[in-house]
Amino acid sequence: xxxxxxxxxxxxxxxxxxxxxxxxxxxxxxxxxxxxxxxxxxxxxxxxxxxxxxxxxxxxxxxxxxxxxxxxxxxxxxxxxxxxxxxxxxxxxxxxxxxxxxxxxxxxxxxxxxxxx
Numbered sequence: 001x002x003x004x005x006x007x008x009x010x011x012x013x014x015x016x017x018x019x020x021x022x023x024x025x026x027x028x029x030x031x032x033x034x035x036x037x038x039x040x041x042x043x044x045x046x047x048x049x050x051x052x053x054x055x056x057x058x059x060x061x062x063x064x065x066x067x068x069x070x071x072x073x074x075x076x077x078x079x080x081x082x083x084x085x086x087x088x089x090x091x092x093x094x095x096x097x098x099x100x101x102x103x104x105x106x107x108x109x110x111x112x113x114x115x116x117x
C-alpha cells in the first residue's frame with residue numbers, strides 16, 4: 001500500500017540524511033590510529049568495489065576539512081584518463097594552515113633528473 005501520510009513519506013528521507021551525516025562524520029573525524037578508520041575504509045571499499053563507482057571524494061582531516069581527498073581505483077586512471085602534461089612542484093609550509101606551491105618543471109615528458117636534488 002502506498003504512503004499517504006506526509007510524516008511517513010518524510011521518514012525515509014530523514015534516515016538517509018542521518019546516514020549521510022554519520023558517514024560524513026566518520027570521514028571527517030580526527031584519529032590517533034589507523035584502526036579508527038575501519039568504518040570509513042569498509043564503506044569506501046563497498047562503494048568502490050560493490051557499487052561500481054570509480055572514485056570517492058571526502059574531506060581532508062589534515063586540512064581541517066578545508067581540502068578534499070580523492071580515492072580512485074587504479075585501473076580507472078589507465079582506462080579513462082589520458083596523459084597530457086607533467087607538472088612537478090615544491091610545496092612549502094608558510095603558516096599553520098598555509099602552503100605555498102612553486103612549479104619547478106612543466107612539460108609533456110619527464111626525465112629522471114627532474115627528481116634529483
